[in-house]
Structures are given as structure tokens and as C-alpha cells.
Amino acid sequence: MFFFVSGYCQKIPIIGYMGVPEQNISVDNYKVMKDAGFSISLMNFSNLNNAINALDTAQKAGIQLILFFPQLHSEPQINIPKIKNHPALYGYFIGDEPFPSDFNNFLKYIDIIKTYDDSHKFYINLNPMYAPKERFDGVNYEDYISQAINKLPFSFVSFDHYPLVGNKIRKEFYENLEIINRQSQKYNKPFWAFACSTIHFDYLKPELAGLKLQQFGNLVYGAQGLQYFTYWTMTSDPNWIKDNYSYSIVDDKGQPTSTYNIVKIINEQVQRLAWVFAGAKSDAVFHTGNNIPAGTKKLTSLPKHFSSFSTKGQDALIAYMSNGAKEFIIIQNKSLSQDLNLTYKLNFSLEKVENKSGKITTLFSKRKYNDIILPGDILIFVREK
Incomplete structure (x- = not known):
């Protein structure tokens, strides 16, 4: 038995960090971005006129902007009134x-902007857990996040963590998500998280399994916005070239790379499942397998509603989430290369979400089930509370 979810209009904001540069502003370039599932372009501009041109052009393609240009600092009383009512301005x-020592200056800047515009969002992106210790001014990482949330009136907590180095998962990735989720819930601030979508340093060419592992991992820990670094392949500075930035979502002329179709597939899947994740709370996350990450919890008992449950010893993530009147149990395959063979029986009837089509199938108690979860992908069970 199955049916389709309908009537849901929630969307997950999807942000292209280093979006369309000012020298490449065109309706076509923003439409290419929109067609890949992006809703927001984050980019800095050199002056007010270029920022307004970008806002006008992005609006025609259905994209909003998070932006900066120097005159916002130097002459906010003149420049902010000229853009604050633009429908394409997101924040x-x-x-x-x-650094924590930057917080006071950021706060002063936000207060100045709020004098002229108190209706838009303020974007500050925080350090990942693996950043050099000196970036935290002597405090531990969780205190750094807590201080930032307490000090800065930003609209959501954004942080970057690029977990795939040399095709292996950083040991801090899931602990970082645990901390962000914990602090986000403590202070009732939603959080946005990243996936690395470009070659640079030791980060390899983006692949489907790796991007799914990052973005669905972010979502099951409660992320309410997804970001990609970078959207545009940046070659405007010698350092970008030196660090071998390549295979971003579009190249340095705005043409889709092989990464583009991968990201489009993932973004479409995310929005089909936005009714699950938008506004959801991540209640608890557990891990299975032989390598339980530091700072996380190992699954030591059967998941709720299951009479048997086996991942055959493979690394998986089991998350409990709630959203309105519904509760979810979500399984993610943490492998980048191997399918996960999940076998289980239920104590109670549950519904299973087919995440590619949106089809929902009713599963019955006492019957044995077997599902294959592709690398980095997820399987969702849902029931009314």
C-alpha cells in the first residue's frame, strides 16, 4: 500500500557560497543556479551599483542574495535605504x-545596519571544530559556539565543516554536528551547515555519495539550511588558482561542471523531503559499526518500534526526529562506497518514505523487511505521534 505526500510547501534554503560574481551577473547565470535547486547566492560586491544590478537581475531568475559591499560600512545611512526594500535581498x-575577539566589531556593524534595516537577516559563518586552536582565543569549541550565539544577534547559526579529506571522513565531523545541534537547541537558534563542492587543498573532486553523506548528515542533525562551498569556480585571485580550485558546481565562466548535475540531484531530493526536515527537531542521533565517532552515542538497544534491526555491523547513523505531529526514524549509510543492507521487523506498523519519488509505503508488524541504502543516502520511517 502506498500514497504520495501532498500539500506541503516547506522549502529548505539552499545557498551557493561564492555565487555569481559581479563581472558575470546575468539572468541566464542566475537561472542556471536556480535550475540546480539554489534559492540564495552569497557574494560580495565592490560597490552599490553592482549590488543593485545583482539584486535586480537575481530577482528576475527567482534568486535572493546575501551580500556585502564596502559602502555598507562607510556610508550605511546612504546605502542601506537604497537596497533594504528590494525583494531579492535576503540578508x-x-x-x-x-575569532571571539572579532565579536564586538561584528556586533557594532550589525547594530549600525539595524538602525536602517531591522527586517533582514545577518549572516556570520563560524569556524569548524578542526580550525587551529588560536582561532578560539583560548576557549574550547563548544564555548566558542555558545559565546557567538550569546553575543551576536544573527538570525541562524552557520558553520563550515568539510569532512571529506582524501576520501576519508574527518574524525571530528559528527562531534561537531553534535555540538552545533546541542547549542542550536539550547538557544533556540536554527543552524545552517555546509558541504564542500569544489576541489582545493586536500579536498577531492565532489562525488554523489560524498555530497549526500555531508548534506543528509547535516539534515538529520537538524540543519535548517544547506550551503555549498563553492558554487562558482573561483579564479579571480592567484590564491584560488594556486590552491587548485576546480570542479565547483559551475566553472569560472558559469558553465555547469560534472558537479552541477550531482548537486541538482541532491537538491531535488532534499526538497522532496523538505516536509520531513523543514522545522524538524533532531531529538537524538546514534551510530552503529566498529568506529563510533568521539562525542557521539553508540546504538545499544533496538530502535523505537523495531523488534529486530541489523546493519550487519556496517557504519550507520540512526536519528530520531520530530516535526509537528509526526516522528521519524532515519537511517543513513555512512559508507562512501558500499551499500548498506538493512534487515528489520517492526513492533508496530510504520510508513516508509521512498526518498526519490516521495512515495510512502505502509509497513506491517511481524513481517521481515530488507532494504538497501546507497552510499551516503538515507531511509526514512514515519508515524504519527
Whole structure:
């Protein structure tokens, strides 16, 4: 028995960090971005006129902007009134990967903007857990996040963590998500998280399984916005070239790379499942397998509603989420290369979400089931509370 979910209009914001550059502003370039499932382009501009041109052009393609240009600092009383009512303005870029010693300056800047526009969002992206210790001014990582949330009136907690280095998962990835989720819930602030979508340093060419592992991992830990670094292949500075930035979602002329179709597939899947994740709370996350990440919890008992449950010893993530009157049990395959063979029986009837089509199938108690979860992908069970 199956049916389709209908009547849901929630969307997950999807952000292209380093979106369309000012020298490449065109309706066509923003439409290419929109067609890949993006709703927001984050980019800095050199002056007011270029920012307004980008806002006007993005609006025609259905994209909004998070932006900065120098005159926002130097002459906010003149420049902010000229853009604050633009329908394509999503918010203001305040800063990236700040030290705690930067917080006071950021706060002053936000207060100035709020004098002229208190209706838009403020974007600050925080450091990942693996950043050099000196970036935290002597405090531990969780205190750094807590101080940032307490000090800065940003609209959501954004942080970057690129977990796939040399095709292996950083040991801090899931602990970082645990901390962000914990602090997000403590202070009732939603959080946005990243996937690395470009070659640079030791980060390899983006692949489907790796991007799914990142973005669905973010979602099951409660992320309410997904970001990609970068959207555009950046070659405007010698450092970008030196660090071998390549295979971003589009190239340095705005043409889709092989990464584009991968990201489009994932973004479409995310929005089909937005009724699950938008506004959801991540209640608990457990891990299975031989390698339980530091700072996380091992699954030591059967998941709720299951009379038997086996991942055959493979690494998996089991998340309990709630959203309105519904509760979800979500299984993610943490392998980048191997399918996960999940076998189980239920104590109670549950519904299973087929995440590619949106089809929902009713599963019955006492019957044995077997499902294959592809690398990085998820399987969702749902029932009314």
C-alpha cells in the first residue's frame, strides 16, 4: 500500500557560497543556479551599483542574495535605504570564521545596519571544530559556539565543516554536528551547515555519495539550511588558482561542471523531503559499526518500534526526529562506497518514505523487511505521534 505526500510547501534554503560574481551577473547565470535547486547566492560586491544590478537581475531568475559591499560600512545611512526594500535581498554578510575577539566589531556593524534595516537577516559563518586552536582565543569549541550565539544577534547559526579529506571522513565531523545541534537547541537558534563542492587543498573532486553523506548528515542533525562551498569556480585571485580550485558546481565562466548535475540531484531530493526536515527537531542521533565517532552515542538497544534491526555491523547513523505531529526514524549509510543492507521487523506498523519519488509505503508488524541504502543516502520511517 502506498500514497504520495501532498500539500506541503516547506522549502529548505539552499545557498551557493561564492555565487555569481559581479563581472558575470546575468539572468541566464542566475537561472542556471536556480535550475540546480539554489534559492540564495552569497557574494560580495565592490560597490552599490553592482549590488543593485545583482539584486535586480537575481530577482528576475527567482534568486535572493546575501551580500556585502564596502559602502555598507562607510556610508550605511546612504546605502542601506537604497537596497533594504528590494525583494531579492535576503540578508547581509557580516563575516566569516571569526575569532571571539572579532565579536564586538561584528556586533557594532550589525547594530549600525539595524538602525536602517531591522527586517533582514545577518549572516556570520563560524569556524569548524578542526580550525587551529588560536582561532578560539583560548576557549574550547563548544564555548566558542555558545559565546557567538550569546553575543551576536544573527538570525541562524552557520558553520563550515568539510569532512571529506582524501576520501576519508574527518574524525571530528559528527562531534561537531553534535555540538552545533546541542547549542542550536539550547538557544533556540536554527543552524545552517555546509558541504564542500569544489576541489582545493586536500579536498577531492565532489562525488554523489560524498555530497549526500555531508548534506543528509547535516539534515538529520537538524540543519535548517544547506550551503555549498563553492558554487562558482573561483579564479579571480592567484590564491584560488594556486590552491587548485576546480570542479565547483559551475566553472569560472558559469558553465555547469560534472558537479552541477550531482548537486541538482541532491537538491531535488532534499526538497522532496523538505516536509520531513523543514522545522524538524533532531531529538537524538546514534551510530552503529566498529568506529563510533568521539562525542557521539553508540546504538545499544533496538530502535523505537523495531523488534529486530541489523546493519550487519556496517557504519550507520540512526536519528530520531520530530516535526509537528509526526516522528521519524532515519537511517543513513555512512559508507562512501558500499551499500548498506538493512534487515528489520517492526513492533508496530510504520510508513516508509521512498526518498526519490516521495512515495510512502505502509509497513506491517511481524513481517521481515530488507532494504538497501546507497552510499551516503538515507531511509526514512514515519508515524504519527
